[in-house]
Amino acid sequence: MTKVSMTVNGKTVSGEVEGRTLLVNFLRDDLHLxxxxxxxxTSQCGACVVHVNGEAVKACTMFAAEADxxxxxxxxxxxxxxxxxxxxxxxxQDYHGLQCGFCTPGMVMSAAALLKENPKPSEAEVRxxxxxxxxxxxxxxxxxxxxxxxxxxxxxxxxxx
Amino acid sequence: MKAADFAYEKPGNLADALALLADPDRxxxxxxxxxxxxxxxxxxxxxxxxxxxLGALDELRGIAPGAAGGLTIGAMxxxxxxxxxxxxxxxxxxxxxxxxHIAHAAIxxxxxxxxxxxxxxxxxxxxxxxxxxxxEIEAQSSQGSRRIRAAEFFTGIYDTALAPGELVTAIHIxxxxxxxxxxFYELARRHxxxxxxxxxxxxxxxxxxDPRIAFFSVSDRPVRAxxxxxxxxAGDAEDAMAALDEIDFAGDLNADARTKRHLAGVxxxxxxxxx
Numbered sequence: 001m002t003k004v005s006m007t008v009n010g011k012t013v014s015g016e017v018e019g020r021t022l023l024v025n026f027l028r029d030d031l032h033l034x035x036x037x038x039x040x041x042t043s044q045c046g047a048c049v050v051h052v053n054g055e056a057v058k059a060c061t062m063f064a065a066e067a068d069x070x071x072x073x074x075x076x077x078x079x080x081x082x083x084x085x086x087x088x089x090x091x092x093q094d095y096h097g098l099q100c101g102f103c104t105p106g107m108v109m110s111a112a113a114l115l116k117e118n119p120k121p122s123e124a125e126v127r128x129x130x131x132x133x134x135x136x137x138x139x140x141x142x143x144x145x146x147x148x149x150x151x152x153x154x155x156x157x158x159x160x161x
Numbered sequence: 162m163k164a165a166d167f168a169y170e171k172p173g174n175l176a177d178a179l180a181l182l183a184d185p186d187r188x189x190x191x192x193x194x195x196x197x198x199x200x201x202x203x204x205x206x207x208x209x210x211x212x213x214x215l216g217a218l219d220e221l222r223g224i225a226p227g228a229a230g231g232l233t234i235g236a237m238x239x240x241x242x243x244x245x246x247x248x249x250x251x252x253x254x255x256x257x258x259x260x261x262h263i264a265h266a267a268i269x270x271x272x273x274x275x276x277x278x279x280x281x282x283x284x285x286x287x288x289x290x291x292x293x294x295x296x297e298i299e300a301q302s303s304q305g306s307r308r309i310r311a312a313e314f315f316t317g318i319y320d321t322a323l324a325p326g327e328l329v330t331a332i333h334i335x336x337x338x339x340x341x342x343x344x345f346y347e348l349a350r351r352h353x354x355x356x357x358x359x360x361x362x363x364x365x366x367x368x369x370x371d372p373r374i375a376f377f378s379v380s381d382r383p384v385r386a387x388x389x390x391x392x393x394x395a396g397d398a399e400d401a402m403a404a405l406d407e408i409d410f411a412g413d414l415n416a417d418a419r420t421k422r423h424l425a426g427v428x429x430x431x432x433x434x435x436x
Contacts, residue, residue: 002169018166019166019167019168019169019212020163020164020165020166020167020202022163022199022203041163041200041203042200042203042204043196043199043200043264043267043268046265046267049267052270055241055270056266056267056270057267057270057271058267058268058271060203061195061196061199061200061268061271062195062199062271063169063192063195063199063212063214065169065171065214066192066195066214066216068171110266110267113266113267114266128352129266131265131351131352131353132264132265132266132267132268132353
């Protein structure tokens with residue numbers, strides 16, 4: 001067993017993990033932060049995206065021990081301090097950027113990482129950045145619109161296809 | 162958790178890492194960014210007894226101008242760092258061209274150049290870029306260090322010239338001569354997926370002198386097309402396309418060997434159009 005200690009959503013946490021414990025399992029099973037989802041387990045789908053030291057990573061493709069000492073942020077830490085939805089989350093609601101919701105935590109975490117890096121992305125840049133996040137419900141248009149709205153920009157009309 | 166059980170060590174310096182990797186009684190594997198190795202371990206395609214996490218070895222990170230021009234890139238330098246580097250854009254433009262095609266942003270924050278080179282996945286971009294740039298791969302073990310030319314490094318599917326206990330510590334990219342041009346092209350089912358076929362090309366001047374043509378995802382390793390290079394040197398791009406039969410094409414889940422042969426011609430033609 002390996003002792004790990006990290007900051008998760010601003011709180012210091014520690015635990016004993018096996019070397020093979022994935023970061024996503026540590027978050028979900030040990031810390032009971034089940035907002036981070038496990039979709040494909042092979043880094044294709046993006047449902048498990050969290051931030052490690054401010055950068056979006058796939059928590060199913062990183063061992064918990066690798067995050068020792070890191071600052072981790074998950075969907076549970078995204079809401080405003082009064083419990084209201086933050087700008088990105090609110091935009092997903094306003095623009096109907098989710099249906100079943102399974103991919104949504106990863107989408108929101110990827111969107112937050114994108115907007116931190118690039119506060120006013122073009123629609124093409126949003127679509128490019130989200131290529132590691134799969135949604136099987138929405139067809140993506142409303143997710144892209146939500147992220148454009150969250151960045152304070154004009155929201156593109158749904159593409160006529 | 163899905164990986165087979167293993168012991169985990171995170172050494173604080175290179176000497177300790179090399180000592181752990183040198184243990185002949187353990188099947189030790191280094192862990193760089195883990196973006197290929199962790200899924201392989203989850204599928205139990207890789208089952209090391211000992212995982213040596215290189216994450217604390219800051220000495221293996223960084224991009225610096227090389228002694229004789231060119232660049233030296235630490236093995237643990239991440240794709241995201243390469244993407245942000247002016248030095249890479251200037252001195253290793255092939256890397257800058259290829260990066261947007263390598264997986265997705267969340268993977269490029271973890272994946273490293275040394276990890277990709279050492280894993281030697283025949284479908285990965287980075288090994289073929291090493292061939293096209295005539296890069297040298299620096300390997301260290303507890304016995305010392307040596308440099309291996311890319312042309313001698315990739316020996317088969319996931320197989321390299323690394324000896325047991327040797328670790329890739331740096332990539333050395335030689336200075337490109339004046340007028341050197343580069344082009345990169347790959348075909349993938351979806352952007353960011355492994356390519357069905359891809360090619361990196363380098364040549365000097367408008368007459369395309371001293372060309373290098375290196376394919377990935379067409380065979381059991383990244384391959385240079387030596388006869389196609391000779392045809393291009395002689396000024397005949399059509400002959401270069403025809404000469405690709407020299408490659409030992411191998412099929413994969415995406416396409417059979419005949420399709421790979423066809424796609425190699427397609428990607429080469431498109432790359433030459435950009436050169």
